[in-house]
Amino acid sequence: MTGPNPTEPTPTQRRTVIVTGGSRGIGLSIATGLAAEGFRVVAVARRPSEAFEAAARAAPDGAMHFSACDLGQTEALQPLVRGIRAAHGPIYGLVNNAAIGTPGLLATMPDREIQDLVHINTVAPMLLTKYVVRGMMAAGAGRIVNVSSIIAFTGYNALSVYAATKAASIGFTRSLAREVGRLGVTVNAVAPGFVETALTEGMDAAERGRVANRAALRRLADPEDVANAVAYLMSEKARNVTGTVLTVDAGSTA
Amino acid sequence: MSVRSTLVSEIEAITRDHDKAMPPLTDDLVLLDTPFDSLCFALLVARMEDLVGVDPFSTLEVADLPVTLGDLVALYERAAVAAAA
Numbered sequence: 332m333t334g335p336n337p338t339e340p341t342p343t344q345r346r347t348v349i350v351t352g353g354s355r356g357i358g359l360s361i362a363t364g365l366a367a368e369g370f371r372v373v374a375v376a377r378r379p380s381e382a383f384e385a386a387a388r389a390a391p392d393g394a395m396h397f398s399a400c401d402l403g404q405t406e407a408l409q410p411l412v413r414g415i416r417a418a419h420g421p422i423y424g425l426v427n428n429a430a431i432g433t434p435g436l437l438a439t440m441p442d443r444e445i446q447d448l449v450h451i452n453t454v455a456p457m458l459l460t461k462y463v464v465r466g467m468m469a470a471g472a473g474r475i476v477n478v479s480s481i482i483a484f485t486g487y488n489a490l491s492v493y494a495a496t497k498a499a500s501i502g503f504t505r506s507l508a509r510e511v512g513r514l515g516v517t518v519n520a521v522a523p524g525f526v527e528t529a530l531t532e533g534m535d536a537a538e539r540g541r542v543a544n545r546a547a548l549r550r551l552a553d554p555e556d557v558a559n560a561v562a563y564l565m566s567e568k569a570r571n572v573t574g575t576v577l578t579v580d581a582g583s584t585a
Numbered sequence: 586m587s588v589r590s591t592l593v594s595e596i597e598a599i600t601r602d603h604d605k606a607m608p609p610l611t612d613d614l615v616l617l618d619t620p621f622d623s624l625c626f627a628l629l630v631a632r633m634e635d636l637v638g639v640d641p642f643s644t645l646e647v648a649d650l651p652v653t654l655g656d657l658v659a660l661y662e663r664a665a666v667a668a669a670a
Contacts, residue, residue, distance in 0.1 A: 465630065514624070
């Protein structure tokens with residue numbers, strides 16, 4: 332049996348970061364990556380996944396936690412934030428990653444689906460950020476990272492509503508960065524290109540091949556590439572970076 | 586510490602931290618006429634939620650917005666009573 336790693340932070344030294352949608356896909360990669368970088372990650376999703384539980388078991392002691400919440404139930408968000416603060420201490424970082432990617436031609440999309448997209452991808456992260464950022468403002472430090480998409484600025488057939496929500500996330504990022512900057516809180520966005528996750532499973536192999544061929548690097552980005560970008564923005568190295576968008580798309584939009 | 590004294594001491598702390606010179610904190614003081622700006626106000630709401638455990642602004646109707654310091658104290662006192670009930 333080996334002794335504790337002297338450079339490994341103890342559970343109480345870890346700064347708490349919330350990752351929404353942290354049980355699978357890009358969110359799980361972000362959660363795992365931040366835990367490896369020394370943060371205490373609280374993944375929020377409706378339910379934990381086997382993949383999350385396996386990652387939490389493999390992570391250092393006290394590095395990965397789960398809090399169940401349906402983020403679309405917006406009246407639950409303030410109690411969620413209070414509960415996480417009570418259990419894990421002050422919240423240093425928030426990664427607004429949870430989103431739905433319902434495709435559909437606007438002309439034939441059910442109204443309910445359009446409203447759900449805006450509610451879950453735009454309204455819920457704004458309200459969650461409202462309740463989390465207060466503690467950051469009071470502490471005089473904090474990091475917010477919003478996961479947007481290259482579709483916010485490129486356009487893709489049958490994703491107009493999704494694209495609108497992702498563009499909203501960038502506008503929200505820039506103006507909130509202005510609001511809270513002088514209190515030491517940074518707000519940035521990451522814009523992944525097409526990444527191999529459950530959200531893109533709807534694309535067939537030929538379509539994926541076409542997307543990859545359009546990229547400068549002739550490949551798709553991985554969830555880990557997005558996680559690395561978030562880890563950078565969450566780190567001390569990014570202390571002077573705020574109100575910006577970091578694109579991670581293997582050069583698709585280059 | 587009463588809700589009133591907590592609120593007043595937080596306003597004093599925030600204005601001190603942000604180098605703002607405030608007039609005497611009387612109940613009829615109109616907050617908009619002071620250097621206590623929107624960011625100071627947001628900070629006050631955040632700290633009061635920590636200290637008193639209530640946030641009257643999350644459910645507030647626009648018409649109820651406090652104008653004077655006395656209105657603000659009353660708003661927090663009502664919210665604290667409602668939360669304790």
